[in-house]
Amino acid sequence: MDIQQIKAACSTCSLRELCLPLGLNHEEFESLDQLVKQRRKIKRGDYLHRTGLRFSSLYAIRNGFFKTYLLHEDGREQVTGFHMTGELLGLDAISSDVHTCNAIALEDSEVCEMPFAKLEEISRAVPVVMRNFHKIMSREIVRDHGVMLLLGNMNAEERLAVFLLNLSHRFAARGLSPNDFKLCMTREEIGAYLGLKLETISRTFSKFQEEGLMEVSNKHIQLLKLDALKKVVGNDTSCR
Amino acid sequence: MDIQQIKAACSTCSLRELCLPLGLNHEEFESLDQLVKQRRKIKRGDYLHRTGLRFSSLYAIRNGFFKTYLLHEDGREQVTGFHMTGELLGLDAISSDVHTCNAIALEDSEVCEMPFAKLEEISRAVPVVMRNFHKIMSREIVRDHGVMLLLGNMNAEERLAVFLLNLSHRFAARGLSPNDFKLCMTREEIGAYLGLKLETISRTFSKFQEEGLMEVSNKHIQLLKLDALKKVVGNDTSCR
DNA sequence: CGCCTTTTTGATAGCCGTCAAATTTCGTGG
DNA sequence: CCACGAAATTTGACGGCTATCAAAAAGGCG
Numbered sequence: 141m142d143i144q145q146i147k148a149a150c151s152t153c154s155l156r157e158l159c160l161p162l163g164l165n166h167e168e169f170e171s172l173d174q175l176v177k178q179r180r181k182i183k184r185g186d187y188l189h190r191t192g193l194r195f196s197s198l199y200a201i202r203n204g205f206f207k208t209y210l211l212h213e214d215g216r217e218q219v220t221g222f223h224m225t226g227e228l229l230g231l232d233a234i235s236s237d238v239h240t241c242n243a244i245a246l247e248d249s250e251v252c253e254m255p256f257a258k259l260e261e262i263s264r265a266v267p268v269v270m271r272n273f274h275k276i277m278s279r280e281i282v283r284d285h286g287v288m289l290l291l292g293n294m295n296a297e298e299r300l301a302v303f304l305l306n307l308s309h310r311f312a313a314r315g316l317s318p319n320d321f322k323l324c325m326t327r328e329e330i331g332a333y334l335g336l337k338l339e340t341i342s343r344t345f346s347k348f349q350e351e352g353l354m355e356v357s358n359k360h361i362q363l364l365k366l367d368a369l370k371k372v373v374g375n376d377t378s379c380r
Numbered sequence: 381m382d383i384q385q386i387k388a389a390c391s392t393c394s395l396r397e398l399c400l401p402l403g404l405n406h407e408e409f410e411s412l413d414q415l416v417k418q419r420r421k422i423k424r425g426d427y428l429h430r431t432g433l434r435f436s437s438l439y440a441i442r443n444g445f446f447k448t449y450l451l452h453e454d455g456r457e458q459v460t461g462f463h464m465t466g467e468l469l470g471l472d473a474i475s476s477d478v479h480t481c482n483a484i485a486l487e488d489s490e491v492c493e494m495p496f497a498k499l500e501e502i503s504r505a506v507p508v509v510m511r512n513f514h515k516i517m518s519r520e521i522v523r524d525h526g527v528m529l530l531l532g533n534m535n536a537e538e539r540l541a542v543f544l545l546n547l548s549h550r551f552a553a554r555g556l557s558p559n560d561f562k563l564c565m566t567r568e569e570i571g572a573y574l575g576l577k578l579e580t581i582s583r584t585f586s587k588f589q590e591e592g593l594m595e596v597s598n599k600h601i602q603l604l605k606l607d608a609l610k611k612v613v614g615n616d617t618s619c620r
Numbered sequence: 621c622g623c624c625t626t627t628t629t630g631a632t633a634g635c636c637g638t639c640a641a642a643t644t645t646c647g648t649g650g
Numbered sequence: 651c652c653a654c655g656a657a658a659t660t661t662g663a664c665g666g667c668t669a670t671c672a673a674a675a676a677g678g679c680g
Contacts, residue, residue: 293456
C-alpha cells in the first residue's frame with residue numbers, strides 16, 4: 141500500500157462545496173483545519189478499509205472512485221455503493237467501531253483521513269460542522285432507502301436507468317459532463333449493486349442502445365436521451 | 381389523531397437500555413430530561429409522519445409497532461423498516477428537514493417526541509449522548525446495507541428466514557419470547573419489505589411449516605427450529 | 621352476524637439467471 | 651511498442667423462481 145502523507149487543510153480545499161465543510165464561514169473553516177490527519181493515496185485495486193478492521197477515521201474522497209461492498213459467507217457480494225469526489229466513507233463503522241464493509245479503489249484515488257474522535261470534538265465546538273455531519277449521515281440513510289426501493293420494486297431496465305441517471309447527476313454536480321462519461325466499474329460490479337447478473341446488465345445496455353437512448357462503447361457511456369431514460373423509471377429524478 | 385401530552389423524563393424511563401440514553405450515568409441522565417418535549421399516543425392506522433412534511437423532531441418508540449415506507453409515484457410501495465420499542469424514527473428527515481418516508485402505527489403505540497434542535501444542543505454538552513446518537517444513525521446505515529444484501533442476493537426462503545430471525549432477535553432483546561410471537565403486519569406488508577408478493581410470503585410460510593421449521597396460524601408464529609432456519613440463510617446471525 | 625379484508629392455494633406466464641461460447645479489451649512482460 | 655494471455659463483454663438457448671390471475675376459505679371489525 142502506497143501511503144503518502146500530506147498535511148491537508150480544509151480551509152484551502154477546493155471541495156468545500158461537496159464535502160463536510162459545506163457552507164462554513166471563514167472562522168469555522170479555520171477550526172476545521174485540525175480535522176484532517178493526513179492525505180492518503182490509494183492505488184486502483186487497493187483497499188481503503190476491510191470488514192472487521194478497527195475503525196478510527198472517516199475518509200473524505202478528494203479524488204478518485206471507490207466501491208463499498210458486503211460479502212456473504214457463501215461468497216455472494218452486495219455492492220452497497222459507488223463513491224466519488226467529496227463523499228464520505230466509513231459511516232457504517234461508527235456503530236460498532238469496526239468496519240462492516242470493504243472499500244476498494246476503482247481508480248487511483250486520494251482521500252483525507254479524518255479521525256472520528258476529532259470530528260466529534262470539533263462538532264461540539266462548531267455547531268455547523270455537527271449539523272453538516274448529521275445531514276451527511278442522514279443523506280446516506282435516504283440513499284440506502286432509495287436503493288431498497290430499486291431492489292425491491294424495479295425491473296432490470298428501471299434499475300439500470302436509475303443507476304445511469306444517478307451517475308449522470310453526480311458527475312454534473314462535479315462539473316463533469318452529465319451525458320458523456322466513463323464507467324470505472326465492470327458489468328459484474330454494476331450487477332452486484334443492482335441485484336442483477338452481469339449478463340443482464342450487458343443485455344440491458346444493448347437494449348438501451350438499440351432504442352437510441354444511449355451509446356455504449358465498452359466502458360464509455362453517452363446518454364443521448366435523458367428524458368427518455370427518466371421515463372423508463374417513471375420520471376423520478378429525485379435519487380439523491 | 382388522538383394526541384395526548386405527557387411530560388416524559390428519560391431519567392426514570394424503563395427503556396434506557398434500548399433507547400438513545402444507553403449507558404449514561406446519573407448526571408448525564410438528568411441533562412437528558414429536557415429532551416423529550418412530550419409523549420404522544422398514536423392509534424393503530426394513524427401516521428406519525430408523512431413524506432414531504434416538515435421535520436423538527438425525532439421520535440423514540442416507547443411501545444407499539446411502526447412501519448415506514450416509500451411510495452413510488454406509480455403506487456409501488458417499499459417498506460423501509462418495521463420498528464419497535466426503543467427504536468428511533470425520523471433519522472432520514474435530518475438530511476433535508478423534510479420527512480422522506482411515511483411512518484404508520486401497526487398497533488396502538490406511544491412515542492417520545494424529541495425536538496432535533498434540542499438533541500443537537502444536548503449532544504454538544506454531553507459527549508456520551510452525541511456518541512450514542514451517532515452510533516444509532518450508523519446502525520441504521522448498517523441495517524439498510526443488510527437489507528440491500530437481502531434484496532439483491534437472496535431468494536424468497538432466505539429473505540423470509542432472515543426476516544423471522546431478525547424479529548426473533550429483537551423480541552428477545554426486549555424480554556419477549558424469541559420463538560413465539562404475533563406478527564402485526566400483513567403478508568402484503570412483509571412482501572413490500574422483502575421485495576416479494578404476498579402470495580410468495582404465504583407460500584413460503586406454508587413451506588416452512590410443512591418442513592417443520594415453524595408453526596403458522598394466521599398472524600401467530602412459532603419458530604420450532606431456529607438453527608434450521610439459520611441454515612436456510614447460511615448461518616448468518618449477524619442481522620442486527 | 622355479515623361484510624370486507626386477509627390468507628391460502630392452484631395454474632400459468634414472464635423475467636431474469638444459468639450455462640456456454642465467441643469476441644473484445646486490457647495488463648503485463650518481452 | 652508489440653504480443654500474448656487473462657479478464658471482461660456480448661449474445662444465444664434454456665430453465666427456474668417468482669409474479670400474475672383467479673377463486674375459495676378464513677379472519678376481523680362494526
